[in-house]
Amino acid sequence: MTFASPVAFASALADLKAPDCAARSAALSRQRRLTKPAGSLGRLEDIAVFFAGWQGREQPRIQQGRTIVFAGNHGITVHGVSAFPASVTAGMVANFRAGGAAINALSGAAGLDLAVVPLEIERPTADFTQSPAMTEDECLAALNAGAAAVGSDLDTIVLGEMGIGNSTAAAALCARSLGGDAASWVGPGTGIDSAGIDRKVAVVDRALAHHDGAPRSAFETLRRVGGRETAALAGAILRARQLGIPVLLDGFICCSAIAPLFADNPAIVDHCLAGHCSAEPGHERLLGQFGLDPLLRLDMRLGEGSGAAVVAGVVRAALATHNEMATFNEAGIADAL
Numbered sequence: 001m002t003f004a005s006p007v008a009f010a011s012a013l014a015d016l017k018a019p020d021c022a023a024r025s026a027a028l029s030r031q032r033r034l035t036k037p038a039g040s041l042g043r044l045e046d047i048a049v050f051f052a053g054w055q056g057r058e059q060p061r062i063q064q065g066r067t068i069v070f071a072g073n074h075g076i077t078v079h080g081v082s083a084f085p086a087s088v089t090a091g092m093v094a095n096f097r098a099g100g101a102a103i104n105a106l107s108g109a110a111g112l113d114l115a116v117v118p119l120e121i122e123r124p125t126a127d128f129t130q131s132p133a134m135t136e137d138e139c140l141a142a143l144n145a146g147a148a149a150v151g152s153d154l155d156t157i158v159l160g161e162m163g164i165g166n167s168t169a170a171a172a173l174c175a176r177s178l179g180g181d182a183a184s185w186v187g188p189g190t191g192i193d194s195a196g197i198d199r200k201v202a203v204v205d206r207a208l209a210h211h212d213g214a215p216r217s218a219f220e221t222l223r224r225v226g227g228r229e230t231a232a233l234a235g236a237i238l239r240a241r242q243l244g245i246p247v248l249l250d251g252f253i254c255c256s257a258i259a260p261l262f263a264d265n266p267a268i269v270d271h272c273l274a275g276h277c278s279a280e281p282g283h284e285r286l287l288g289q290f291g292l293d294p295l296l297r298l299d300m301r302l303g304e305g306s307g308a309a310v311v312a313g314v315v316r317a318a319l320a321t322h323n324e325m326a327t328f329n330e331a332g333i334a335d336a337l
């Protein structure tokens, strides 16, 4: 077990590894020597240098890249907060396994393996308007399942989730961690109508009021208003940091798992790249609070890791230029400069 207790989780979050400065500087210096005007590859250059720092090598790579999709079910679905029934979560897990989902196609296109990690989907979390979504043991188990999915052999991870109702849990995680009223974090999710949005806002408001007096640590917020898949995402992100593995973040729900961690230690986002900006309205606001600038805006609003998997292709392009281009010396152009 990576995180033996809530206290062990809190200490791991308080003690975050820094990037390898020597590898970062070497990559920066390599970028300056490549046969192009300095800065002309824009953010591709930044991506290569970012990967060098976190992977601890001047020439970073994606050879063992994996998409990890965590799935869980939510007690709050009884309040009519999703346009789809909770049974779709299990149906989509079967679809991921059969290879038929968007994330199967996108992971394949990006040259990434896909791991699907269902978290007791036959046992939804408790309705968090009335009690914590998870017991301490359940939340720890989910955090550790997330951590266990991040093998030390991996060099890049793309994180995704599946869980009907989880855009409501995501809004609750953001509001409780970062402030702002429920309405500013709630959006249509799978495409619910305006009466459904009102029900979502009411659920988040009731949850915030119910848990208001409780401790505000990252663990308590995840356990009280999160879901098993969001807790697993948090465990995976923290474990990736311990192992020096860069993380490509997906949409609003994936990023909402970081909000409670960020409230305790804002440095948690430093090994994460914001893949895209989801059409779910809370995402832009959340990325702004994290200080992350999304690489793509494709009006996607699916989840599953889909936006992050698309960005893995951009990262591959960044690393290809960084690793494969000739330097001015190698190309014999140096004398002309």
Ligand SMILES: Cc1cc2ncn([C@H]3O[C@H](COP(=O)(O)O)[C@@H](O)[C@H]3O)c2cc1C
Binding pocket: 081, 082, 083, 084, 088, 092, 161, 162, 163, 164, 165, 166, 167, 168, 188, 189, 190, 191, 192, 253, 302, 303, 304
């Ligand atoms: C067929 C289908 C595939 C999905 N893949 C991801 N989601 C996305 O929608 C859900 C969140 O939205 P809400 O809170 O409105 O339920 C999550 O499962 C998310 O990953 C899906 C949703 C559906 C219906």
Ligand SMILES: O=C(O)c1cccnc1
Binding pocket: 167, 188, 189, 190, 250, 251, 252, 253, 254, 278, 279, 280, 283, 300, 301, 302, 303, 304
């Ligand atoms: O941005 C997301 O993660 C998202 C948005 C809508 C539905 N599911 C996921």
